[in-house]
Amino acid sequence: MKGPLFYAKILLFGEYGIIKDSKGLAIPFNSYKGALKVSKNLSGQALKSNESLKDFYKYLVELDTEIVSFNLAEFKNDIDSGMYFDSSIPMGYGIGSSGALVASVYDKYANDKITVLENLTRDKLIKLKEVFSLMESFFHGKSSGLDPLNSYLSLPILINSKENIEATGIPSQKEGKGAVFLLDSEQVGETEPMVSLFMNKMKNEGFRKMLSNEFVTYTDACIEDFLKGNVKSLFSNVKQLSKVVLTNFKPMIPNAFHKVWEKGIQTNDYYLKLCGSGGGGYILGFTEDYEKAKASLKDYKLELVYRF
Incomplete structure (x- = not known):
């Protein structure tokens, strides 16, 4: 069988x-x-x-x-x-x-x-x-x-x-410079403790406000941009989302990647976000120039997911 x-x-x-x-x-x-x-x-x-x-x-x-x-x-x-x-x-x-x-x-x-x-x-x-x-x-x-x-x-x-x-349908891939990629943290993440952590954070009113005012707003905007192929606007919204995650979801980002995450936001070489619940495993990356991102992240294993 x-x-x-x-x-x-x-x-x-x-x-x-x-x-x-x-x-x-x-x-x-x-x-x-x-x-x-x-x-x-x-x-x-x-x-x-x-x-x-x-x-x-x-x-x-x-x-x-x-x-x-x-x-x-x-x-x-x-x-x-x-x-x-x-x-x-x-x-x-x-x-x-x-x-x-x-x-x-x-x-x-x-x-x-x-x-x-x-x-x-x-x-x-x-x-x-x-x-x-x-x-x-x-x-x-x-x-x-x-x-x-x-x-x-x-x-x-x-x-x-x-x-x-x-x-749904997504725009067909292009042979452009931009890409979505996976960054291997080389650590295993466990979903259940991460979800529990999130549920605990949800008891805090400030966290709930941030979630609906910032996290959800940028997430929804990113999806709309991606589906419509608005690449320029997409990267601007992904950058904001990456900042929000770094500020508010730090425990879900492996410690060794806090600086790497910040470097992407500061240099605009790439922007990182959680892939699933975080805590390890893959981190999702977005870049307008995949070659530049690869050079910037040369010490890490990357896998290509989608091209813009």
């Missing part, structure tokens, strides 16, 4: 904000992917994955919900036969490793599943997101369901609000 491939995702804009109903824009990232496979001789990562699937199975058995049901007998049988998730998506890096796994399990074992080929109405997208949120909560404690949704559909997803999401 070898299941279909499910890809990584990148949340270009909207991290943390989407928990509080800002806009979000997520795109598939086909450089990394995973699929369910079966092997009789499990060792290393495959064995670890199989153990994790056993725990996930127990979680799904106890899931008390009307909105989805699974063929759990078949799921258990496959796990007992040595099923694992064979994935190149780095874990704890903010690009949806658990999302791809959740999408693959839903695809194979959900009864009456919503398929990618049918007419994806807003109601169906909301239902899928709800199902995925329930499923992925096993991994993160609290999940928006967006990562698995993106991986499952393999389409860019625009989140207008919790109740309003749509598959």
Whole structure:
């Protein structure tokens, strides 16, 4: 058995904000992917994955919900036969490793599943997101369901609000100088502690005000600019967003990158933002001149995501 491939995702804009109903824009990232496979001789990562699937199975058995049901007998049988998730998506890096796994399990074992080929109405997208949120909560404690949704559909997803999401098109890539890139922090980040930290910060009125007045405003503007191809305005808004994140989300930025982050804002060589919940993994970069950014960040590993 070898299941279909499910890809990584990148949340270009909207991290943390989407928990509080800002806009979000997520795109598939086909450089990394995973699929369910079966092997009789499990060792290393495959064995670890199989153990994790056993725990996930127990979680799904106890899931008390009307909105989805699974063929759990078949799921258990496959796990007992040595099923694992064979994935190149780095874990704890903010690009949806658990999302791809959740999408693959839903695809194979959900009864009456919503398929990618049918007419994806807003109601169906909301239902899928709800199902995925329930499923992925096993991994993160609290999940928006967006990562698995993106991986499952393999389409860019625009989140207008919790109740309003749509598959969208993004401008086709150009052979320009500008780029979106990933910067490898070479540290693993854990989602759950970061989300808890954010929820604690939300108890502070000043933080809540900053979130709605600054963070959400710049996030929404960035999304609009990106989708419309307003590159000049996009970089101006990304710079402001980068400043807001550095000032207010410092605990989510690995310590070794505070100065690197600031350097980008001061030199305009690049602007950094969180990729997912932060705390490690990838950091997302935007630059009007990728060659200049590479020279400025020569001590770090960069990966190209999108060209302007």
